[in-house]
Each structure stands twice: as C-alpha cells, then as structure tokens.
Amino acid sequence: MDTALPLLPAPPAAPFSLPGSAREGLSSTPFGLYVHVPFCATRCGYCDFNTYTSDELGPGANRSEYAGTVVAELRRAAEELGPDRPEVSTVFVGGGTPTLLPAEDLVAVLAAVRELFPVAADVEVTTEANPESVTPASLARLRAGGFTRISLGMQSAAEHVLAVLDRRHTPGRAAEAAAEARAAGFEHVNLDLIYGTPGETDADWAASLDVVLSSPVDHVSAYALIVEQGTRLARRIARGELPMPDDDVLADRYEQADATLRRGGLDWYEVSNWATGPAARCRHNELYWANANWWGVGPGAHSHVGGLRWWNVKHPAAHAARVAAGESPAAGSELLDDxxxxxxxxxxxxxxxxxxxxxxxxxxxxxxxxxxxxxxxxxxxxxxxxxxxxxxxxxxxxxxxxxxxxx
Structure with missing residues (x-):
C-alpha cells in the first residue's frame, strides 16, 4: 500500500531565506532533519516543552491534518536549500508524543523526506514515544516504513515516582515496549530516565536501573529532574507539597547510574547518555553536539545551518495557518558570529x-x-x-x- 501523503503544491517564495554565508559548507557538513510533533495525551507535571493536549489546542490545529502540514513545510525547506541540497544523515521525530499520530502518518512523513531530499543509505531515523502510545502492530509498521531507532520515555519503574511526574504508563510498560520494538526489528532502542524526583528512594532508582538492564536496549539517557518555572511541579513545590530536588541526592543518583550502567555494558559518551558502543550512539544528537547542520519543522522547532539559527512560531494553529498560506513559519533568527x-x-x-x-x-x-x-x-x-x-x-x-x- 502506498502510504505517502500527496505533496502540496509549491508555495510562494518565503520571506525567510538562507544567506550565502550560511550556505557555505552545506555539502561537507553533516545534515539532519528534526520533525516536532507537539501533541500529548496529558501534560506531565515537570514538562515545559512546546506541547499541547487536545484541550489546549483550540481551533485551527488538529492531529489528523498535521502530517500534511509537516510535508508542506518539508517541501519549503527543500526548495529553500535548492537543487544541491545536502544529504540527510539523520531524521529525528520528537515531541510531544509523536506516536499519538497514526504510524501511517509518520511513515508518510518519512516517505516525503525521501522524495524531497537525498538520503544517506545508512540514515538513522528515530521517533520518540511514550510506552503506552505504541503497540506491536504500530511498531512493526514504523519499522517497515523505515524507522531504525526508538526512544521510549520510561522515566522510572516506581509507581509513586511516575505519579509525582504525572506519567500515565504503568511501571512495567516501558520494558514491554522496548521488547516489542526489538521484536519489530528496531536496530536501536533507548530508554529515557529521570532521577531525583521528590519521594524517589535509593532503592527506587536502583530498581529502575535494573529494569533498564533487563530490557533489550543499547542506549540509555538519564537526566536530573529540573524544576521549570510555570510547570505544575514547580507550583506544587512552591506550595510546600513536595520538596525541591536535593543536589547531593542528584549527584549520588548520577554516580549510581554510571556505575550500574557500566557494569551492564553501557559506557557514557555524553554526560547524560550511555551506549553499548559507537554504533548505538544517537547520531542525531551527536550532530547537535558537533554544532553541525539541522533543519527543524513543526511548531516551535529550532534549526541551525551554517551559523544561522532560527525558530518557528510555537502554537500549532499559528504554524499551520502560515504554512497553509504559503508563508514562512519562522518567528525569528540570529546569525552567530565566529x-x-x-x-x-x-x-x-x-x-x-x-x-x-x-x-x-x-x-x-x-x-x-x-x-x-x-x-x-x-x-x-x-x-x-x-x-x-x-x-x-x-x-x-x-x-x-x-x-x-x-x-
């Protein structure tokens, strides 16, 4: 079955354009695409990402039309880059919860990437996912459609810690989803962890690490809980309902993670990331860390090409309206000096x-x-x-x- 969405007609030239200085080195610098999917079923208490639940979306934006909007913006990006557009070495679909979209929509977006851009034979294609938002069938469709890597938001194996974080999946679901992803043929599987949540004990964190090591993963990301202003978690801490994460505890948790993951055959390659070897590292993130080039599509997505950084309007309705009108969704930009x-x-x-x-x-x-x-x-x-x-x-x-x- 042909799952590619019909590509929209080419929009008029956008007011945003790459300066000549940013085009220098395009062919010799690694290039990736980031696709932001801003939808979430619920809002986690610690999250300040550019995401929206159904209640928060308002008129003018919906999931059913989102893939078509992304394809239209990808077409604009390809036209802006011109006939000598760089080869895509990585594609990363992040969020939000990308897998709230039907697997067919995500596969269609990837098909459009292949139609519009030269793509490396060994391209890394990642999607983020919440454990409860995937099934064996959806994972099999994603893998058949060209996705090679999945990053699952586990955060913790302790039920009471997940409750503080406002996560909706059950403690064992992340490991189950990792196993399902492997069974579907995903080459690389990552589990994301958060440590230092109020109420988390040493034993809770040890149990979470043990679950990770018993799962068929070759990559782990572990981040200290950061209390972002404006989030539900920050408000609960301000009211005295929960204590602020303790720096000494965070340090202990990190050392515990590093020691446990090393024993399990995963070594650090970036401060918050561990992998079983170079082939298991997230190449898209390495592209960021190397200050290479990437083009972001979707509301609030950031891009960087040749020292030019720009970012899209944040709200999905405003983003969709601009794309539909043939206008650039860019909200602002800056040209970095040497x-x-x-x-x-x-x-x-x-x-x-x-x-x-x-x-x-x-x-x-x-x-x-x-x-x-x-x-x-x-x-x-x-x-x-x-x-x-x-x-x-x-x-x-x-x-x-x-x-x-x-x-």
Whole structure:
C-alpha cells in the first residue's frame, strides 16, 4: 500500500531565506532533519516543552491534518536549500508524543523526506514515544516504513515516582515496549530516565536501573529532574507539597547510574547518555553536539545551518495557518558570529567523552583548564595530550566546568 501523503503544491517564495554565508559548507557538513510533533495525551507535571493536549489546542490545529502540514513545510525547506541540497544523515521525530499520530502518518512523513531530499543509505531515523502510545502492530509498521531507532520515555519503574511526574504508563510498560520494538526489528532502542524526583528512594532508582538492564536496549539517557518555572511541579513545590530536588541526592543518583550502567555494558559518551558502543550512539544528537547542520519543522522547532539559527512560531494553529498560506513559519533568527560559534563548540564539546582540543579554549580558558586538572575535574593524561576531558568528578560538575572554561 502506498502510504505517502500527496505533496502540496509549491508555495510562494518565503520571506525567510538562507544567506550565502550560511550556505557555505552545506555539502561537507553533516545534515539532519528534526520533525516536532507537539501533541500529548496529558501534560506531565515537570514538562515545559512546546506541547499541547487536545484541550489546549483550540481551533485551527488538529492531529489528523498535521502530517500534511509537516510535508508542506518539508517541501519549503527543500526548495529553500535548492537543487544541491545536502544529504540527510539523520531524521529525528520528537515531541510531544509523536506516536499519538497514526504510524501511517509518520511513515508518510518519512516517505516525503525521501522524495524531497537525498538520503544517506545508512540514515538513522528515530521517533520518540511514550510506552503506552505504541503497540506491536504500530511498531512493526514504523519499522517497515523505515524507522531504525526508538526512544521510549520510561522515566522510572516506581509507581509513586511516575505519579509525582504525572506519567500515565504503568511501571512495567516501558520494558514491554522496548521488547516489542526489538521484536519489530528496531536496530536501536533507548530508554529515557529521570532521577531525583521528590519521594524517589535509593532503592527506587536502583530498581529502575535494573529494569533498564533487563530490557533489550543499547542506549540509555538519564537526566536530573529540573524544576521549570510555570510547570505544575514547580507550583506544587512552591506550595510546600513536595520538596525541591536535593543536589547531593542528584549527584549520588548520577554516580549510581554510571556505575550500574557500566557494569551492564553501557559506557557514557555524553554526560547524560550511555551506549553499548559507537554504533548505538544517537547520531542525531551527536550532530547537535558537533554544532553541525539541522533543519527543524513543526511548531516551535529550532534549526541551525551554517551559523544561522532560527525558530518557528510555537502554537500549532499559528504554524499551520502560515504554512497553509504559503508563508514562512519562522518567528525569528540570529546569525552567530565566529566568537559565538567557537563558544558553543566549547560548551558542547566539553560534555563529550572525547572532550575537545585545548586550542579551542581561549588563553584564559587554558589556564583555568590546567587548574581544573589540579582539582580533579579534568583528566591529567588527556590534558598532557592537549585535550580537555572531564573526569568522573568533573561530569558531576559539568555545567560549572563549562562556565569556568568559557567565561
């Protein structure tokens, strides 16, 4: 069955366009596509992403028409890039909960990517998913349609922790979904975890890690709970219903995760990400961390091409209206200068296992790097070889080390 959605007629030229400076290096720089799906069944208490439940959408936007809107925006992107558009090495469908859309819609979007862009033979195609939003049948359709990787939002295996986070899936569902994804033929399966939730115990976190290691996954992402202003969780903490996450507990949880995952055969390659080997790493995220090029479509999606960064209007109705009218959905942009780009390269590179060359730092930054070695935050042997690489202790203080070396 042909699942490709009909491509909409080419819209008029958009007021947004890539400057010549941003086009330099297009053919030689890795290029990815990000597709944002802003829909969620419910809003998690900690989430401040650009997502919307059915009650929040309002008129002018709906799930049934979303894939067609995305295809139209992809067509615009392809036209803006021109006949020598770069080869797509990764596609990442994020959200929100992309798998709230029918699998046929997601496959149709990927079919449009292949029609509009040159695509690498070994392209990595990821979708995010909530465990309760997939079934063996939907996973099989996604895999048959070209998706190679899935990232499941597990967060915790403890029921009371999931309740604090306002997650709706049962504690065992994430592991079941991971097994179903493997059975469907997905080459790579990731589970996302959150640690430090109010009420989480050492035993809860240990149990969550044990569930991960008993699952057929080759990648794990683990993030400290961040209390974002404006979220339900922040309001509950402000009212005294829940305690603020404790920094010492967060550090202990991280060390516990790293030790457990290492024993299970997963090594860190970015401060919050572990994989069984280089082939299991998320290549799309590596593209971000390398400050390469990516084009984002969908409401609120961000893009970066050749030092030009831009972002789309946030609300799905406003986004859909602009695309339907043949207008650019871009809400704003900024052209990074050489200093900005160099700073971002340092900030991102320091979080990676390989670190970065000391020559990427300013003279003051190199002096601070030497001091960080003395304090056990950067690896001494790597420093002697001309690289800044975080130690295990340095990873616990990664944000502070980055600030120190870039100020």
């Amino acid at each position: 200093d900005d780009r160099a700073l971002e390269a340092v900030m991102l590179g320091l979080r990676l296992r390989d670190g970065l060359r000391l020559t990427r730092l300013s003279p003051a930054g190199r002096l601070r790097a030497a001091d960080a070695v003395v304090r056990g935050l950067l690896d001494g042997a790597a420093h002697a070889a001309g690289r800044a690489v975080l130690t295990d202790r340095g990873r616990l203080l990664a944000d502070a080390v980055v600030r120190e070396l870039t100020d």
